Amino acid sequence: METLSFEFPAGPSGRGRALVGCVGSGDLEVLLEPAPAGTLKIQVQTSVNGSAARWQHLFQRMFAGQTPPALLIDIHDFGATPGVVRLRLEQGLEEIAHD
Numbered sequence: 001m002e003t004l005s006f007e008f009p010a011g012p013s014g015r016g017r018a019l020v021g022c023v024g025s026g027d028l029e030v031l032l033e034p035a036p037a038g039t040l041k042i043q044v045q046t047s048v049n050g051s052a053a054r055w056q057h058l059f060q061r062m063f064a065g066q067t068p069p070a071l072l073i074d075i076h077d078f079g080a081t082p083g084v085v086r087l088r089l090e091q092g093l094e095e096i097a098h099d
Contacts, residue, residue, distance in 0.1 A: 002049045006059055010040040014069035018095040021088040028080040032092045035070040046077040058082050062089060069096070 018032045035041060040063070044055055073092070075085070 002046050002051070004044040004046065004052050004055055006042040006044070006056065008040040008042075008059065008063055008068065010035075010038055010070040011067040012037050012069060014071040014096050016096045018092045020091045020095065023076050023078050027084060028078055028088055029076040030088045030092045031074040032096055033072050035072045037070045040068050040071050040073070042073045042075065044075045044077060046075075047079055048077065054082065055085075058085060062086060068093070071096075 013036060014034045021027055021029045023029045
C-alpha cells in the first residue's frame with residue numbers, strides 16, 4: 001500500500017459532497033468534499049506501489065486548460081486502470097456540480 005498526495009491550483013470552493021465507485025476488484029472509491037478556495041488537494045491510497053508518476057500525469061491531463069473547484073479528494077484505489085480513475089473522477093465532479 002502506498003499513500004500519494006497531490007495539489008493543484010483551483011478556483012472557488014466546490015459545492016456539496018460526493019461518493020462514487022466502490023473499492024473492489026479493478027475499481028476504486030472517490031470521495032469529494034469542499035475545500036477553501038484556491039487549492040485542489042488529492043490523496044490517493046493505492047495498492048500499486050511505484051505508481052505516483054501515472055497518477056500525476058492523469059491529474060495533469062484532467063485539469064489542463066481548466067480551473068477545477070477547490071476540493072479535497074480522497075481516492076481509495078484497488079488497481080483501477082487510468083480510464084476507470086478518470087471516469088470516477090468525472091462522475092464525482094459532475095455530481096457536485098448539480099448539488
